[in-house]
Amino acid sequence: MIQQKQSPLSNIDIWKQWKSEGLLSAKQALVEHYLPLVDYVVGRLLIGLPKNVSRDDLSSYGIMGLIDAIEKFDYERGLQFETYASWRIRGAIIDGLRQGDWVPRSVREKAKKIEDAYQKLEQHYLRSVTDAEISSYLNVSEKEFQHMLQEISITTVCSFDDPIKEEESETRLSLMVDEKARNPEYKVNEFFLKESLAKAIDKLTEKERTVVSLFYYEELSLSEIAEVMSLSPSRISQLHSKAILRLRGSLGRWKNQLMQQ
Template identity: 35%
Template sequence: MYTPKGTLDRDAQLRQYAPLVHRIAHLMIARLPPSVELDDLIQVGMIGLTEALARYEPSMGVQFETFASQRIRGAMLDELRDADWMSRGSRKLQKDIEGAIHRLEQRLQRPPRESEIAEELGMTLAQYHETLARMRGTQLVYLEDLGSGKGGEEDEGFLDRYLPEDGDADPERILADQRMRAALVEAIGKLPEREQYVMSMYYEHDMNLKEIAAVLGVTESRVSQLHSQAVARLRARLREH
């Protein structure tokens, strides 16, 4: 895409790849608390796209969309990290749920039911569901797991470990990632059936909450609860790895 003067038309390129920014933003927003604005993510993502257009070279050996996706996601994650989108209270609630699930699994030798988790937490089932709804945005990686990347290797951020710049690859990191992926696949296989469906549709098939709700015949809010609960179960299991 060139202008009449023969130079690259940057505006046309931004318009062409803007849907990629919107897609990534919509996928991320479903995992984030209501306090995070979609428009803010899109705005930051467009900045990431602009940087990708300026830095991309075909000689890198990767497709532009792959390169741009990393830049866009990286820009969004940096913004979330700077904003500290998940409050300490929310992180404590999430860890309390994980702890309850872990204790119950050790005691029962099976995945605990929602009513059992609620009882372990000293809540009614309705209160537990309300808590899960507030936990929208819980992920396998906490904000502190992302790290700041400023304190040496010990504080290296998740993005630095798993989305290296310009395609660099450290064999030790790749091996660690493969082990984590294998542990994650095993943990997902032990989730209750409905939660397995939610995780599969959300992460493997890139379906949004509305689409998953239609398939399962439940509300979007219920899908969000199931997602939050599934993530808590997975984090409780992955503590061992």
Template identity: 30%
Template sequence: MRDRPERKGKDGVAVDALRMWIRQIAKSKILSHEEEIELAKRMEQGDQEAREKLINSNLRLVVSVALKYKNYGVPLADLIQEGNIGLIKAVEKFDYRKGYKFSTYAIWWIRQAILRALDNHARLVRVPSYVIAKVSKVDETIAKLGQKYGREPSVKEIADEIGMREAEVRDLLSIPSEPISIDTPVFGDEMSTVGDFIEDKGPSPEQQALGSIIRRERIDELLSVLTPKEKEIIKLRFGLAEEEEGEGKTLREIGERFNVTRERIRQIEAEALQKLKRWSETGEFQWLKDEV
């Protein structure tokens, strides 16, 4: 496999090296489905060269996915590094007999690896820029509505004004607009940092709120393989629906919403869960149960 991009700071050398690496992999030939199957068969026989070729031919896919998350507070090179790990896992678990095109299968693993890295990026209580933008919007709306009503607006009023879910507004209200490093010196003493004065009692409210936002995105990534109807039913059953987060619905309640029998809802739920398990190889599906 080709050397991975450097995991350095934002200096020009590292940036240039990353650009050169991206240009290099862009020249890689895109494999046909037949070629993917042939490589997978050779891998079963222990052919390492086939494994390397399948990985190298899909590195551009990692870059494509990583670019979508470049403003989430983690350097692009690090996102690509994590995405590469997801790609390697996809190569190891790919079963050509199921009929999936490898790139379609791999993109799920790549996204999960990147999202997990974002979720675990905790040494700096670092808020992604897109979340900071949302926090700023909420702050502006509070000021605007405060002048209009002569009082502090409610969460519902804020949500209605900017077209956002109440649950998300509550999360955003818990997040500071500026990140604070736990390595920041205090009292001008470089021997003592903010982290030294923090008792570790678990994640802070800010971390929990940020984690809640990223967790929703991970759930949406997982459920993206379902049809819209399957996705809505799973969200309602597991208490993941935006308007009723945390409160799972019964088969009867969901059936009434869709105007079908509870048995039909049970069948759709079973089919959807089976589809999720096939895509996530069962092991990855466990995290969703843990979240609920």
């Protein structure tokens, strides 16, 4: 995570000035202090995106997300603002990209086909399936399959921020955010989602688990992971894509089970 100067949260008066008194100068001070968060999130999201995606555009979307986070954050709950704001910033950037239709329909269709293949085959075999099995199911060569993974790597940036149901705005990750006053049904669904995700992670190959761990928990970039694992950045990108598609397939099964209840 990025290094910051002393957080305004150490001086609750700044948050009180904004939240209780509505002082715009206090809000501006918070925005300026947390701007490095935008740069940090933008830097991570740029990995794997097409070269025509502008950093300035991402930063603009991210700043809007930061402002939204500052407006909605409840400092009295004692939660860490950086974590909350990072997801708001990321969500705003992804919303902006989605509105710009930055991923061709053909690429999205390929991603969906592979995701469905992982979901059906792993449900059938009850284990992690191989590239050869996926290639056979898709009726393509393994070389073509690897090329497809490279093409769709740009879509896996958004995977967990996509809606659980197409007609709704609730995302997979939103179900895992700590919010108070959740009803028992929500807690049950949250438990089964986390359990399904944990089982799905266990089914990943060792290299895929390593990439997921280093990228999402250690917060290394794909190029840094490539150096750590002594693999090429393109190979790391493929491993990341396969891991995300496997996880999406597992969450898809969880969604289907939920809808049948």
